[in-house]
Amino acid sequence: MLNSNEITPAPNYVPLIEVMRAGYAESVHAGALAVVRPSGEIVMQMGNVERAVFPRSAVKIFQALPLVESGAAAAFKFTDAELALACASHSGEAQHVAVALGMLMKAGLKLADLDCGAHAPTRTAAARALAVAGEEPSVLHNNCSGKHIGMLATCKHLGLPLEGYTAPDHPLQLMIRAGMEAAAGVTLAEAPCGVDGCSVPTWAVPLHHLAGAFARIGSGRGITAAQGIAASALMEAVWANPFLVAGTKRFDSDVMGAFPRQLFTKVGAEGIYCGYFPAAELGVAIKCADGAERGANAIMAAIVQSILAMPKLMPEELKPHLQPKLTNWRGIRVGEIQPTAEFVEQLISVLFPAVV
Numbered sequence: 277m278l279n280s281n282e283i284t285p286a287p288n289y290v291p292l293i294e295v296m297r298a299g300y301a302e303s304v305h306a307g308a309l310a311v312v313r314p315s316g317e318i319v320m321q322m323g324n325v326e327r328a329v330f331p332r333s334a335v336k337i338f339q340a341l342p343l344v345e346s347g348a349a350a351a352f353k354f355t356d357a358e359l360a361l362a363c364a365s366h367s368g369e370a371q372h373v374a375v376a377l378g379m380l381m382k383a384g385l386k387l388a389d390l391d392c393g394a395h396a397p398t399r400t401a402a403a404r405a406l407a408v409a410g411e412e413p414s415v416l417h418n419n420c421s422g423k424h425i426g427m428l429a430t431c432k433h434l435g436l437p438l439e440g441y442t443a444p445d446h447p448l449q450l451m452i453r454a455g456m457e458a459a460a461g462v463t464l465a466e467a468p469c470g471v472d473g474c475s476v477p478t479w480a481v482p483l484h485h486l487a488g489a490f491a492r493i494g495s496g497r498g499i500t501a502a503q504g505i506a507a508s509a510l511m512e513a514v515w516a517n518p519f520l521v522a523g524t525k526r527f528d529s530d531v532m533g534a535f536p537r538q539l540f541t542k543v544g545a546e547g548i549y550c551g552y553f554p555a556a557e558l559g560v561a562i563k564c565a566d567g568a569e570r571g572a573n574a575i576m577a578a579i580v581q582s583i584l585a586m587p588k589l590m591p592e593e594l595k596p597h598l599q600p601k602l603t604n605w606r607g608i609r610v611g612e613i614q615p616t617a618e619f620v621e622q623l624i625s626v627l628f629p630a631v632v
Contacts, residue, residue: 288324289565292619293574297602297611304616305571307547307564310484311579311627314497314557316461318484320627322619325487328480329563330470334544335456335486336363336423337493337510339476342451343426344506348433352382354426359513360520361422365543367523368397368417370405375520376416376425383429390415391442392424392474399523420474422520427476444469444477453479459499460489473545483561486550491559494540494552511540511552527573527597531580534591538584541576543569549576553583556631570613574600578615582623583631 293305308323318325340362343349349359358379366372380387396403396413406413415421427448431438436447443449453464460481468480481489491497494511496504514521515537522528528541541551547564549572560579564571577598580586590598602611615623 288327289563290323290618291616292322292564293571293613294616295602295611295613302611305564305566305568305574307562307571307575308483309560309562309575309579310487311630312484312487312491312559312561314488314491314495314559316488318487319558319630320622321484322622323563325484325561326482328467328482329486329548329561330468330472330478330480330546331486331550331561332472332478332544332546332548333365333420334542334548334550334561335489336365336420336542337507337514337540338456338459338489339423339452340426340510341455341503341506342448343430344509345502346430346434348430349426349509351433352379352429354379354382354429356513357517357520358382358422359426359510360517362426363510363514363542364422364521365419365528366422366520367399367402367526368395368413368419369399369402369523372422372520372523373416376421379422379425379429380416383425383432385425385428385432385438387415389428389438390418390421390424392418392420394418401524418474420476423476424474442475442477449477453477455503456481456489458503459492460485461498483563487559487561489559490540490550490552490561491557494554494559495557497557514540525593525596527576530593530597534594535584539580541580543572547572549573551576551579553631556583558583558631573597574613574615575619578619578623579627582627585628585632 289306291304292307294301295303310325311320361375394415464479470478472478493507518529518532546567549562551560562575600613
């Protein structure tokens, strides 16, 4: 296996997205991306795909694997909706909180057990409703609450200590790291290890190995049978409940809802996006250099359109994601967000022929 700590070349990002106003590129989002087969073959790359990145919340499906593999999900009778929430970066809307509460009660856990911290719902309407009701946000509103309840349920089922479950050397986190290593084909023991926004460890993984991990976890190739079964169960749960993995007007929920079982996508903080496309058996990993979700969304949207070869007529709810327009406060269109000419050329000449 590759030791990702040995991969430390300087960042090398290329312009991928232009923010246009009056036909002029007002801003540019640079980044790097890799599209990889389960074999590890790189189908398409732009920028430095050898550089390790922190995958952040994009790898929640890997963090949920022990929940299924250990038998904890079955023992606590978690439903597909609850498994989907374990993979989610949700918006803290009422349905998300209700599912999280159900998981908490089934596992016999307390709010105080969760180490993710509390924050207001990221969906403005949900945050406003909470404020109008005179209520404070709880850990259940945290976008990672489902993941944390899943982790705690796994610990409880396996007899592991609940206290300190987010520490990098906790047995559960070591299980998660081992699963990532197996799928990505890297050794992470000496890799840079940061603390994610919800307090769990995040190990840096070379970008093309991250894409390969999604190709393997989605296809079931190159991983253990148990890992493949668990990953399949989690993906099926997400596909059956796309709203729960993100929320209202969120890219992941909208695109997976519109094209069921045709793709699995997951956003991560600081400009990370990852995904898997079953028909083509391709894993994707993206890093937007400036950490902007706007840029990362646009990069992933361009790849989605190329791999799925979607026609110009698309579901109405996807148009803001796949054909983003800029409007001012009066609703007047003032510009658009689009792939750069170099990115379009690669999508047309390299990626599209590889999937048709």
